[in-house]
Amino acid sequence: MTASVTSAPAIVRTIPEMRKAIREYRSQASPGATVGFVPTMGFLHEGHASLIRRSNLDNGLTVLSIFVNPLQFGPNEDFERYPRDESRDLEVAAAAGADIVFLPSVEEMYPRRTATQITVAGVTERLCGASRPGHFDGVGVVVTKLFNIVSPDRAYFGLKDAQQVAVVERMVQDLDQPVEIVPCPIVREADGLAMSSRNVYLSADERREALVLSRTLAQVPAWIASGMTAERLEAAVTAGISASPLAVIDYVEALTYPSLTPPAADVPLSDADERLIVAVAVKFGRTRLIDNILISVPEA
Template structure:
């Protein structure tokens, strides 16, 4: 049963959100399906694509907008992370959300957390190595949100492919009754992967940042040419370094979703695993991530 299309309702408290979801499930009966899109807000077309997919596949779509302090490390951008509730509401309404959960930090963390969640293995490379503790914070807030919303499906963008792997493994290991739905990366017309942090970029930084998608676009060709993992990362890094403002954090080629290194001497076109080519690069103070999945 689809919830009547109307302007989405903003909900501020956990108790109120649970009550409204329970009311929908009671009204819709056994056919009730709830979709959930967790975000940190400052919504863009990438988020809207997740909301639209949820709205197409579920009777009720819940969107959360919460900048989670636990996943930011010291000297990261928690305080200056872009926030705009009016913008978020407009994007969510246009895309088809029914309920928008916008809690304050005190609602989600009324007292200091004494419970931690750590997903080993898949968190130890890529952004997990660069941002210690980041994925522990992600795991806690996603677990809390899944427990609050109790959705049938939860939608996550593959721009952060590592996050999708972490959450999928966590849900599987803990027998969470939810389907984790990975969704494709959405890009601007010039190829830059959409991100709330793109707003930080100066005009010149943004122009040079296009090298990320340009490099990733060449990956299938380089793999077909017989490149090994080290050769591929070397080619990508050399191309990125042609841009003077680019400061590479990492360029890695790993199996997906296990995120394990691949044999260094094996041409990647002979690999049996699905391949993730992932990178993180700073332009000025802005750290951008991007990736491509092969296979």
């Protein structure tokens, strides 16, 4: 049975303990009972809670991991200041119904320098992969380690980082990892801002100006329906975001999804026969936010 919303999850901090908990569950569970897994870096919000609740619907046991992975941060990024609040995270996990929270230390996950690399070519070469070299190599290593430790049947990822979902899906396919990847919709604040652990960094002015992202992306279906090419669409999104005086654009790209390849040049996107993504990364002050819209052309 899945934990109720009032039950405190079991807290596990070591790899042997985590493996033992999964073995014990599988030995005692009814035939066909499955394990769902929600990997996170903590500082949980409603987006994470929605993943936990989805896992509860699909599985007999839900494992949540909280681990700020140093391998996916560059030398000038925010690993040290990335927000952490274990007690608050455990409250969110309990309220959402997680059964087990895996809370390993960096030393537990990486007792020695990691010599193994996992690179997913192609889908990592654009968007955040271009502006954050090595980021997705770190994601590949930590996700593979977590899959090996937890042995889930299904793993749940939010589509706010749609590139990460595409990378993990391709890795799982290429390596025949026995886990189903379940992409879940972006969860937004009431005013449209995509929920993110990094939103806490925004000043009041930056928080207000950041709404330009969701407002601009909301216009994408109409722009596609009007017959824009990818180049014109990217220009329109760039102009919309640039209306904010605080926005510093990292990238704006319109690509096919999940291959993350450019659509044919000079062909209206309304004629595309593949799913499309318009993805953006924008800095407000010191805080880098990502957002996107995924769309099938008939929807436009």
